[in-house]
Amino acid sequence: MTVKHVFIRDVAPRDGFQIEPNLVPTDLKVHVINALGAAGVPGIEATSFVHPKAVPQMADAEEVMKQIRRYPSTRYSVLVPNLRGAQRALATGPDQLNLVVSASESHNRANLNRGTFETLAEHKAVAELSLKAGIPVQGGIATSFGCPFEGRIPIERVLTVVERYVEIGVTGIGLADTTGMANPIQVRRLVSAVKDRWPDLDVHLHFHNTRGMGLANVYAGFLEGVTHFDASLGGIGGCPFAPGATGNICTEDTVHMFSEMGLETGIDLDGLIQLSRRMEKALGHKLPGQVMKAGKTMDLHPLPPGISR
Amino acid sequence: MTVKHVFIRDVAPRDGFQIEPNLVPTDLKVHVINALGAAGVPGIEATSFVHPKAVPQMADAEEVMKQIRRYPSTRYSVLVPNLRGAQRALATGPDQLNLVVSASESHNRANLNRGTFETLAEHKAVAELSLKAGIPVQGGIATSFGCPFEGRIPIERVLTVVERYVEIGVTGIGLADTTGMANPIQVRRLVSAVKDRWPDLDVHLHFHNTRGMGLANVYAGFLEGVTHFDASLGGIGGCPFAPGATGNICTEDTVHMFSEMGLETGIDLDGLIQLSRRMEKALGHKLPGQVMKAGKTMDLHPLPPGISR
Numbered sequence: 001m002t003v004k005h006v007f008i009r010d011v012a013p014r015d016g017f018q019i020e021p022n023l024v025p026t027d028l029k030v031h032v033i034n035a036l037g038a039a040g041v042p043g044i045e046a047t048s049f050v051h052p053k054a055v056p057q058m059a060d061a062e063e064v065m066k067q068i069r070r071y072p073s074t075r076y077s078v079l080v081p082n083l084r085g086a087q088r089a090l091a092t093g094p095d096q097l098n099l100v101v102s103a104s105e106s107h108n109r110a111n112l113n114r115g116t117f118e119t120l121a122e123h124k125a126v127a128e129l130s131l132k133a134g135i136p137v138q139g140g141i142a143t144s145f146g147c148p149f150e151g152r153i154p155i156e157r158v159l160t161v162v163e164r165y166v167e168i169g170v171t172g173i174g175l176a177d178t179t180g181m182a183n184p185i186q187v188r189r190l191v192s193a194v195k196d197r198w199p200d201l202d203v204h205l206h207f208h209n210t211r212g213m214g215l216a217n218v219y220a221g222f223l224e225g226v227t228h229f230d231a232s233l234g235g236i237g238g239c240p241f242a243p244g245a246t247g248n249i250c251t252e253d254t255v256h257m258f259s260e261m262g263l264e265t266g267i268d269l270d271g272l273i274q275l276s277r278r279m280e281k282a283l284g285h286k287l288p289g290q291v292m293k294a295g296k297t298m299d300l301h302p303l304p305p306g307i308s309r
Numbered sequence: 310m311t312v313k314h315v316f317i318r319d320v321a322p323r324d325g326f327q328i329e330p331n332l333v334p335t336d337l338k339v340h341v342i343n344a345l346g347a348a349g350v351p352g353i354e355a356t357s358f359v360h361p362k363a364v365p366q367m368a369d370a371e372e373v374m375k376q377i378r379r380y381p382s383t384r385y386s387v388l389v390p391n392l393r394g395a396q397r398a399l400a401t402g403p404d405q406l407n408l409v410v411s412a413s414e415s416h417n418r419a420n421l422n423r424g425t426f427e428t429l430a431e432h433k434a435v436a437e438l439s440l441k442a443g444i445p446v447q448g449g450i451a452t453s454f455g456c457p458f459e460g461r462i463p464i465e466r467v468l469t470v471v472e473r474y475v476e477i478g479v480t481g482i483g484l485a486d487t488t489g490m491a492n493p494i495q496v497r498r499l500v501s502a503v504k505d506r507w508p509d510l511d512v513h514l515h516f517h518n519t520r521g522m523g524l525a526n527v528y529a530g531f532l533e534g535v536t537h538f539d540a541s542l543g544g545i546g547g548c549p550f551a552p553g554a555t556g557n558i559c560t561e562d563t564v565h566m567f568s569e570m571g572l573e574t575g576i577d578l579d580g581l582i583q584l585s586r587r588m589e590k591a592l593g594h595k596l597p598g599q600v601m602k603a604g605k606t607m608d609l610h611p612l613p614p615g616i617s618r
Contacts, residue, residue, distance in 0.1 A: 106616055109616045110616050149612050151607060151609055181606040183569035184570060186569070209599070211566075211600050211605075212524055212565075212566070214521075216524040216525040216528045219493045219529065244603075253522075256520060257493075260522075290518070294489065294520050294554035297490040300457060300459070301457045303415055307415055307418045309415045309459065
């Protein structure tokens with residue numbers, strides 16, 4: 001394998017904070033986003049332009065975009081659910097819009113109150129608007145690896161959604177395991193099916209660690225040549241269907257794994273770990289990240305008294 | 310790949326309980342071991358015949374072996390650190406003795422108060438005794454993927470220990486990532502080095518999830534053809550160097566992953582999950598297992614009111 005560099009996008013400010021039980025102050029969001037940029041994280045999903053009534057936690061989207069410091073080497077993307085959200089988002093100068101539709105009809109109805117292909121029709125209008133403004137668009141596909149209501153999603157169904165996204169001019173697609181249902185063999189199967197059909201399409205993977213397979217799925221995707229992964233600082237985030245379960249895969253754990261495997265991420269891992277520990281204190285509850293607790297593999301320990309090598 | 314079956318050995322009764330802060334009652338140990346057997350777990354490391362002063366938690370080793378119900382399809386192995394332990398163990402009728410030595414000199418000194426090759430010399434006497442009694446012996450190698458004092462361990466060093474074990478007649482070896490320092494690429498490298506040299510030797514992998522890579526390492530080992538893995542019910546266990554970090558990989562999470570990937574384990578996963586939840590209550594603190602919190606991937610949820618497929 002000749003891959004030497006992987007790109008991590010931190011989604012804590014959006015996928016993580018949106019599920020926090022208490023309102024996260026704008027100041028803390030700005031602090032986290034700025035520190036992620038300072039640590040060299042190459043992608044940040046900074047906020048979501050969802051309707052504030054639907055997700056009150058994201059009501060400060062404009063304020064966040066206004067207050068953050070923009071590092072030139074970081075791409076600041078924002079989630080937009082619909083045309084109204086895209087209009088609001090584009091006014092704030094993001095580097096990219098992230099769309100999301102669920103591969104499963106029922107999950108899309110539960111999430112966006114309409115069918116998968118109705119949402120994709122609106123996404124066509126969003127893409128036109130955004131591309132006209134010179135802002136690229138990524139097509140995210142929720143429940144790509146399974147739906148909490150319907151179970152397994154046929155690969156053909158996911159490919160149909162990818163096809164629609166490609167038609168409307170997205171620069172890349174994101175395959176999202178929204179509720180942590182993916183396994184490594186399935187990841188390889190879906191990714192290779194997409195890459196067989198669209199060899200030049202950027203494929204981005206978004207995993208949750210709900211059932212402990214998060215980093216195994218990252219490794220499986222990596223083996224299929226994927227180099228773009230979403231992750232969340234400290235592993236914040238969660239799953240409304242599994243209270244107490246962990247959420248998104250943890251950014252610093254993911255960076256640590258790639259670093260141990262000899263890959264470059266361009267990220268200051270120590271800075272990330274410190275930030276994660278600060279965020280844990282600020283949020284006031286334990287985070288699921290492991291490296292923030294155990295330290296890095298190469299943080300060695302002194303020999304016990306009386307023991308020599 | 311033609312592999313269809315993987316073998317999970319549960320080490321909770323030994324590696325898990327030995328680090329519990331409160332003394333685990335013999336009754337609970339017996340209940341857990343019996344329920345693991347009833348769930349069809351093909352291997353159980355039932356206890357350790359370490360000196361009771363060194364690990365008071367294991368002082369009831371004889372009692373545990375006497376009280377448990379032995380399921381014919383389960384192999385009950387026990388850990389023995391030395392000749393005295395082997396003598397005690399053999400009197401209780403185990404199916405297998407598990408030896409352990411650290412690849413790193415300093416870890417072995419910290420753990421067993423002597424050098425790696427001194428321990429291996431004593432293991433030779435243990436193997437002779439055990440094989441004469443008709444009981445097979447497995448050679449475990451702690452810190453195979455890294456030592457908390459010395460860092461990386463050269464592959465050649467691990468191979469030298471494997472060689473010594475092969476010479477003394479072990480039926481298989483166990484490569485153990487004692488403090489969770491392994492990564493998937495390293496796993497593949499070490500496993501393939503061992504298999505290149507000893508193609509017919511049974512290789513067993515023992516991972517900890519200390520830095521979140523546990524199941525990724527399992528998948529990496531599986532890709533190299535390994536089909537025997539240690540895991541611990543509920544993910545109990547831990548690492549003395551990383552308070553708050555998770556310990557062994559979780560049995561039901563491992564079984565769940567393989568089951569999702571289409572592999573057979575012969576284990577009643579629902580039974581395991583229920584047992585894990587009971588054990589969490591009995592131990593009185595949260596366990597790191599994920600599937601016990603989130604449920605299985607295919608435990609689907611009802612559609613929200615008003616939503617149709």
